[in-house]
Amino acid sequence: MAPIEEIEVIPLRVGGSDVDDCDGTVDTVVVKLTDSEGRSGIGESDASPEAVRAFLETPTAHIWARRASEILIGQDPLEITALWERLYEGTIYSGRRGLGIHALSAIDLALHDLAGKQVGVPAYKLMGGARRETLRPYCTIFPGLPKDRSLSELLEITGKQFEQALSLGFRAVKMEVMYFDLVTDAQLVEAIREGRRMLGDGITMMLDFGYRWRDWHDAYWVLRRVEDCNIYFAEATLQHDDLRGHARLAELSPIRICGAEMAATRWEIREWIETGKVAVVQPDISRCGGLTEIRRIADFCELHGVQVIPHGWKTGILAAAGRHFQAACPNAPYFEFISPHVYQSPLREKLVQPEPFVTDGQMSLPEGPGLGVELDEEIVRTYRVANA
Secondary structure, three states: OOOEEEEEEEEEEOOOOOOOOOOHHHEEEEEEEEEOOOOEEEEEEOOOHHHHHHHHOOOOOEOOEOOHHHHHOOOOOOOHHHHHHHHHHHOOOOOOOOHHHHHHHHHHHHHHHHHHHHHOOEHHHHOOOOOOOEEOEEEEEOOOOOOOOOHHHHHHHHHHHHHHHHHOOOOEEEEEOOOHHHOOHHHHHHHHHHHHHHHOOOOEEEEEOOOOEOOHHHHHHHHHHOHHHOEEEEEOOEOOOOHHHHHHHHHHOOOEEEEOOOOOHHHHHHHHHHOOOOOEEOOEHHHHOHHHHHHHHHHHHHHOOOEEOOEOOOOHHHHHHHHHHHHHOOOOOOEEEOOOOOOOOHHHHHOEEOOOOOEOOEEEOOOOOEOOOEEOHHHHHHHEOOOO
16 A cells, blocks of 8 residues: 655644633644555544644654654555554653553554545444444533533533534433532532433433542442432542542442543553443543554453443544444443534534534444545644644
């Protein structure tokens, strides 16, 4: 196949964004790989755009600290896993976990996109083919952080977002309850009950607590009191790296405990399963190592009876990757999906097209080659970071 000829790292940012909120769609870094015949594949990373660019453009120092382009240029993009291993080993001094894996994730997505375009197949077929006939996304409902708003104001916005998501065809939603010190735990219980009341009984409901607690007893107190709300999972209950606390909570909780949205590679996920004892892991495809690594994570989780429901709060590139992942992996009952019709975000709405449709809670399998989405170059020019 046509070898890789160029790698471009493109930081994007929406100017004037509220830095005191918690919106990961306000920036991204796109990695574009172009082959010798002019085809391009794209990927992204949910990490600091400037930091990822600096990492990928760092000059080579020695065999374990190499510049990414020196590993990729001239290589066959179809050798995705082999290139993943070379990148991992060639950047292990400053990579291994964290930023290095975030950067590798973007490259891996771009490799799947480019390789799929070269052979004319969707990326999920490069991962072994479809393991299901349709896809099941869940729609994240986020009214923003409280700031100066009351709980009733936040719940009013949440209710409107619920209505919009259901009108679009979603049948599973995640209610973000990142209220922090605005509410007591008792008030939080009532807010969750109100969320279930607004949704009705027939809709799958998940919860994200935004790392609210430092003591698993407190989390358990709340979860036990919303057990009858039929909650599918409880996300970000405790501090991210408190794995033993997660284990204590998971042992007693009537609701599935999940986590690992910031975890990198199957090695860290193994810690979440063996030490944290979670029922669901949520690695972000654009942070954990790309489609190559999350597929290996899913295989490992299947052996341990653990579900994989990937985190996905970025642009349409990551949203597309989530569809291909679920298509190829049987133990992924849902994937996170930000609808640009529910949550307003210029980069999520406009960076790539086309946008998939939801019908009665389902999406069709991706059909286009690679990831099946294309960059809007005008949007890239509009939001590209100056001097990048």
